Amino acid sequence: MLFNPKPLMYPANFRFPLQCIWLKFNGSWPLKPKMSGEFEKYFRLLYSTWAWYVVVMVGITIGFQSAFLVNSFGNIMVTTENGCTTFMGMLNFVRLLHLRLHQREFQQLLAQFVKDIWITSSTYPSVERVCVRNMRVFQVISLLQSCLITMYCILPLVELYMLTVNTEPDILDSVPKPFPYKMLFPYDANHGWRYALTYLFTAYAGICVVTTLFAEDSLFGFFAAYTCGQFRILHTQIDNIIPDSYAATRAGRGTEAVYQRECVRRLDRIAEKHCVLFNFVSRMENFFSPILLVNFLLSSVLICMVGFQLVTGKNMFIGDYVKFLVYILSSLSQLFVLCWNGDNIIQNSLEMANHLYACDWECGVKLAAANANINNMHPDEQMKNLAPIVYYSTNTVFRKKLQFMIMRSHRQTCITAMKFSILSLNSFSGLISSSMSYFALLQSFYENEEN
Incomplete structure (x- = not known):
């Protein structure tokens, strides 16, 4: 009942990244477009x-966290510590809301990927292996972020246990209980069943936040890796367009005109696939760009705050220190991998122009029918028995089309954050630079407050 498109060739070998199962658990995965049975309609209602x-x-x-953030705004240490989880929650709240409100676009993106982008191991094994290898980094990031949310959910329970051991029973009821994040509640959440229910409610909210983060990033990386793989396939086809056209012509014992038509036909097929890749990247940009914009706006602030906690934190519990260390590693790696995948799309799209220009369009194929015994003959006899050179060249139609394709390939294919920033390694370095600037500003405020 969940939307699960399959390719026409080798459908049993196709699967989305394992992390995407969390999008299905969180209700963010699209359903099948048509559901006719009563049970399917009931399932749609429950799932929605x-x-x-x-x-x-x-x-x-996030509202509870924001209330605590506003209440403790004057304290830099408390504000930055709480800001880490609050801004992370805001980022992924936007992700969840975006996925929920754009189910149809999500469905169309999945369907187009399966139809036009997926690469099977039986057709292009070397390219497919590179795509699979590129996805391993997302598995590592998913593991880091899973460890992070586990620590946020488990460490307060350890703190609660230590609190019950070291505190007198008559004083324990008046002591504030630990929660996964710093929050301010409009009711008394520190006693009995209300504490347990609030703890479970907020802890699972954090799980939904983090799992949505790495699941959607893994899906984006999945799309980007196989899109780059399709570009590499086109590069190989362009490099072989002249010899493959000649081989096809000679197999059918065709003439030079047949060879020229074969070159044009193969170039048209490459151009058609090139347009398909442009359209898919454009659809990726339309779907992911709002999320990328929010990610870019908040990531530099998040990295700054976590780094500030690591550098200036005094008498920090070892568990909190490890938690912030994993936090900054996962944030940096998540942002870097997104920008790295975007940069790969740019580089592979620009490389098309080099391969098009270097496909031997200017010389075509030179042929000379040689006598089998010509090496044993006298030089004068060799000249007499040497067959004339036959020259197969590309025609004007091929060269004009090639010129247009080169001109189009000079314009990079990229994914942007709502046109404000391009997803590339340059953007990553800019975000790190901004984070360092914010960090220096926070540190100066903190030093002035201490003095």
Whole structure:
């Protein structure tokens, strides 16, 4: 009942990244476009209800965190510590809301990927292996972020246990209980079943936030890796367009005119696939760019705050130190891998022009029919028995089309954050530079407050 498109060739070998299962658990995965049975309609209603419940749950938890952030705004240390989780929650609340409101676009993107971009191991094994290898980095990042949310959910329980051991029973009820994140509640959440329920509610909201983060990033990397693989396939086809056209012509015992038509036919097929890749990248940009914009706006602030906690934190519990260390590693790696994949798309698209220009369009194929015994003859006899050179060249139609393709390939194919920034390694370096600037500003405020 969930939308699960399959390619026409080798459908059993196709699967989305394992991390995407969390998008299905969180209610963010699109359903099949048509459901006719009563059970399917009932399932659609339940699934949509659950999806909106997850969105509301994350929104309420962010509200609790924001209330604490506003209440402690004057304290730099507390504000930066709470700002890490609050801004992370805001980022992924936008992701959840975006996925929920753009189910049709999500469905179309998945369908186009399966139809036009997927690469099977039986057709291009070397390219497919590179795509699979590029996805391993997302598995590592997913593991890091899973460890992060586990620490956020488990460490407060350890703190609660230590609190019950070291505190007198009559004083324990008046001591504030630890939660996964710093929050301010409009009710008394420190006693009995209300504490347990609030803890579970906010902890699962955090799980939904982090799993949505690495699941959607893994899906983006999946699309980007195989798109770059398709570009590399086109590069190889362009390099071989002249010899392959001649081989096809000679197999059919064709003439020079047949050879020229074969060259044009193969170039048209490459141009058609080139346009398909442009359209898919454009659809990726339309779908992911709002999320990327929010990610770019908040990532530099998040990295700055976590780095500030690591550098200036005094008497920090070892668990909190490890938690912030994993936090900054996962944030930096997540941002770097997104920019790295965007940069790969840019580089592979620009490389098309080099391969098009270097495809031997200017010389074509030179042929000379040689006598089998010509090496044993006298030089004068060799000249007499040497067959004339036959020259197969590309025609004007081929060269004009090639020229247009080169001109188009000079314009980079890229993914932007709502046109404000291009997803590339240059953007990553700019974000790190901004984070360092914010860090220096925060540190100067902190030093002035200390003095």
